[in-house]
Amino acid sequence: DTDTLCCVTSTAPVNIAMIKYWGKKDTDLIIPLNGSLSATLDQGQLCAKTSVAISRSFKNDRLWLNGTEQSIDNPRIQSVLNEMRRRIRKRKFDESDLSESFTQGMSKWHLHIVSVNNFPTAAGLASSAAGYACLVHALSKLFNIEGEVSSIARVGSGSACRSMYGGWVEWLPGEDTGSSIAVQVAPEDHWPEIRVLILVVNDQKKPVGSTDGMQATVRTSDLMQYRAKKVVPKRINMIKKAIFDKDFETFAEVTMKESNQLHAVCMDTHPPIFYMNDTSKQIIRFVHDFNNEENTIRAAYTFDAGPNACIFLLEENVKKFISSFSRKFPPSSYENYIRGIPVNFEQPTP
Numbered sequence: 001d002t003d004t005l006c007c008v009t010s011t012a013p014v015n016i017a018m019i020k021y022w023g024k025k026d027t028d029l030i031i032p033l034n035g036s037l038s039a040t041l042d043q044g045q046l047c048a049k050t051s052v053a054i055s056r057s058f059k060n061d062r063l064w065l066n067g068t069e070q071s072i073d074n075p076r077i078q079s080v081l082n083e084m085r086r087r088i089r090k091r092k093f094d095e096s097d098l099s100e101s102f103t104q105g106m107s108k109w110h111l112h113i114v115s116v117n118n119f120p121t122a123a124g125l126a127s128s129a130a131g132y133a134c135l136v137h138a139l140s141k142l143f144n145i146e147g148e149v150s151s152i153a154r155v156g157s158g159s160a161c162r163s164m165y166g167g168w169v170e171w172l173p174g175e176d177t178g179s180s181i182a183v184q185v186a187p188e189d190h191w192p193e194i195r196v197l198i199l200v201v202n203d204q205k206k207p208v209g210s211t212d213g214m215q216a217t218v219r220t221s222d223l224m225q226y227r228a229k230k231v232v233p234k235r236i237n238m239i240k241k242a243i244f245d246k247d248f249e250t251f252a253e254v255t256m257k258e259s260n261q262l263h264a265v266c267m268d269t270h271p272p273i274f275y276m277n278d279t280s281k282q283i284i285r286f287v288h289d290f291n292n293e294e295n296t297i298r299a300a301y302t303f304d305a306g307p308n309a310c311i312f313l314l315e316e317n318v319k320k321f322i323s324s325f326s327r328k329f330p331p332s333s334y335e336n337y338i339r340g341i342p343v344n345f346e347q348p349t350p
């Protein structure tokens with residue numbers, strides 16, 4: 001029937017890395033230089049929503065992002081679709097299987113992808129992670145792909161593999177496409193007192209994308225090699241133990257040091273890359289002052305490839321942090337001030 005249309009819609013949340021991914025050893029397959037570890041946020045807050053539809057009445061494959069049509073020839077999207085086709089081909093042939101038609105040169109069936117983010121795209125708020133996790137989740141449902149799918153999300157955007165699971169998630173660097181996967185290290189309900197606040201300092205597109213930024217770092221920074229070999233493996237073990245033991249102080253210290261080292265390798269890149277601005281640096285100082293006030297570590301900042309801060313803290317300290325923060329930083333100093341995100345740690349849902 002030419003009018004048959006099959007459609008699946010998924011949503012997927014962003015993840016915030018405590019142990020940072022920065023640098024690839026294989027740029028085509030997106031195999032990272034070091035492992036990383038993150039928390040996947042609540043579905044309702046910062047998330048992508050993607051619908052994928054396949055029909056014979058579609059004339060060609062098309063893609064819309066936040067209401068604007070984009071080229072489907074985007075190499076990352078094509079990597080995901082190619083990996084999807086490879087997985088489908090591995091299955092037994094079944095005449096009635098829609099996905100079989102999808103692999104046959106897409107001569108009869110075409111795919112439409114519609115994706116929206118409920119937060120700024122490409123501003124260092126992990127929009128690509130949520131977007132590719134969501135796309136892969138929806139396509140896997142549409143084509144009945146079972147088993148390990150985080151490696152399909154990985155070829156879209158590295159950090160997206162971690163958004164395929166809820167809770168606390170580690171990306172094992174691996175050596176090839178089958179071993180570079182995400183695994184859940186603790187479930188959604190493991191540490192229910194943890195919260196994260198997203199402080200949106202600037203929601204404009206970042207000046208240097210993470211792909212170009214990390215390639216430049218790998219090419220030119222000596223510190224990067226040391227970090228990947230000597231620092232990150234130890235920190236992954238430390239933070240996993242802190243998460244298992246619900247030891248906030250260690251968790252916070254490792255998280256802040258990691259963020260600072262990410263920005264240190266960016267500065268060690270030649271020419272240097274700056275993602276944080278003056279407000280970001282004032283936030284760092286504020287968090288250390290807040291912790292010093294009572295001589296206990298009650299909050300931890302982390303910054304990705306942009307000036308926006310993510311603050312991890314325990315529920316019992318959220319009110320105090322926000323009231324103290326708003327005294328120091330009047331809302332007018334921000335384009336989008338502050339969004340408090342209660343973390344429920346959920347994985348993508350259809």
Ligand code: PMV
Nearest residue numbers: 017020021157158159304305
């Ligand atoms: O997945 P990408 O290419 O957007 O890389 C993101 C890297 C960081 O967000 C800076 C760190 C991380 O581990 O998420």
